[in-house]
Amino acid sequence: MKAKKERTQEKGKIRYLSTGNEACGEGAIRAGCRFYAGYPITPQNELTAYMSKRMEEENGIFIQAESELAAISMVHGASAAGARAMTSSSSPGISLKQEGISYMAGAELPCVIVNVMRGGPGLGNISPAQSDYFQATKGGGHGDYKMIVLAPETVQEMFDFTHKAFSLADQYNIPVMILADGMLGQMMEPLEFSADIQPPAEPEKPWALTGARGREPLSKKSLFLGPGVLEKHNDKLREKHDEISLREACAEEYRTQDANFVICAYGTAARIARASVDKLREKGVKAGLLRPVTLWPFPEEALKKHISGETAFLTVEMSLGQMVEDIERIVGDRKRVGFYGRAGGGIPEEDEIVERALMVLDKSGKGARK
């Protein structure tokens, strides 16, 4: 059933009920994105349909590509020509986009990629999942590279983070991924933004390929054949990654001030874990939630603040355990890190998390893993 989407506007704020997918599209439009190429795949189709309408209204460019491979290459071309460009897909389609993402990372071209994750591996299913964490945060395609990965947990953040993603992409000339899931994409929540929200300031793009009028010709490439040339380029990318790690890592914390038990979760899993924290508090457990907002760079410092003393951790994910490897690495003591995960479209329930938390806290069950 389609809910009525009445827009209200008062005190300079636009407010309406939106799906996450459509909020993401509007966030991109409001960020000055005027090029979108996509290919149908569930559960992100509302975003592609929305862009088909909105791009026309904004004199932007919408292309339904022949494949995800083509879609990301169209974004590659649009970005190289200087446009703010975006593509979106869901897990199997994102696997195909890794080709173009690697090329763009190599050529240092900005773009935004939205992954509304579904269950895998293979064709999997169309239910929400978080099983593309490794792919998103560890490179994904071939070669040494990173992209910035933002993990929204509300429809509002689908809008806000997409808007911000264009600013980050332009600031660092890097692909930025919005890592959402089928739940966030499909569900409806109130969305609110300022009626006169402005696109992030667009930096000069002296590298844009616009024709060599009054200047030397330019090329934009990821091929560096001469001896040592690619290594130098890789070092330059590493320095950029280091700078991003230093400046952009971000986490949100909930009731962690006095916590000695910290649940780590992002996106949909974090929403649920928040309620589990409240339930654990009612049982007298000093529980808190650490929710990474950026998955890469991972908010290591925020996590490290909780390592001292006896604090135990529980990582909750909609996967068989991917982010937990980062948590274990940073905490440095695997025995202190518990894990609860549901895969294949399963969604953790509040009470399941509470139950697992109590097992972790029980000395005999410390570090319990599912």
Place this chain on the structure above:
Amino acid sequence: MAGKFSRPESMTDKTTHYCPGCGHGIIHRVMCEVIDELGIREKTVAVAPVGCAVLAYDYWNFDAIEAAHGRTPALATGIKRVLPDRVVFTYQGDGDLAAIGTAEIIHAGNRGEDLSVFFVNNGVYGMTGGQMAPTTLIGQTTSTSQFTRRPDKEGYPLKILEMMALLPGVVYLERTSIHSPAEVLKTRAAIKRSFETQLAGKGFSMVEILSPCPTYWGMDPARSMERIREKVIQQYPLGVVKNN
């Protein structure tokens, strides 16, 4: 050019990496002459393929970018849609265009993108060591068709232009060759017509250029040109395939 042979402004003075007798040098040359003649050098953005011509941007004195293998027309689509008043062309080999990029070329054509495509068909993968291409002739030996290309095992040479001709969005298709000076001049004229088609905003056009690969055909440059005349044009007839 009058009377004096000089380098077109659209070419750099860099020595190419192409093998002796390779056709790319001739094709670059006539293409760059046309770009000079039309006065479009400063508004041209080229898309180089993966393959022997991957380094073409070192030899071209205008903006250029490289695409992932076969995605060349998709990437060019992105550029042209953002910059509709610029001249955008792809320069692709037979592996790039007729194998891994078959979907991209057909759909760019079917959308009627305002692009020029220069398709250099030499019947082998040159850059990777002379493997069989979709365009390799029946009976031709390559490093991956060691017992020659046989229809029952390796299939038939792919005639891309004839396939593209079926698409309403495609307005101009011509197959040319460079095996003689007269054919080189026809190639030059076809390239010019393709650019003019784009400048007039008429839609998608493509010139397939039959070109020699002496290295992986295992014959000297002169003999390679002869082979085009004797054998290759029997499979790939020259001339205008479509002109709307």
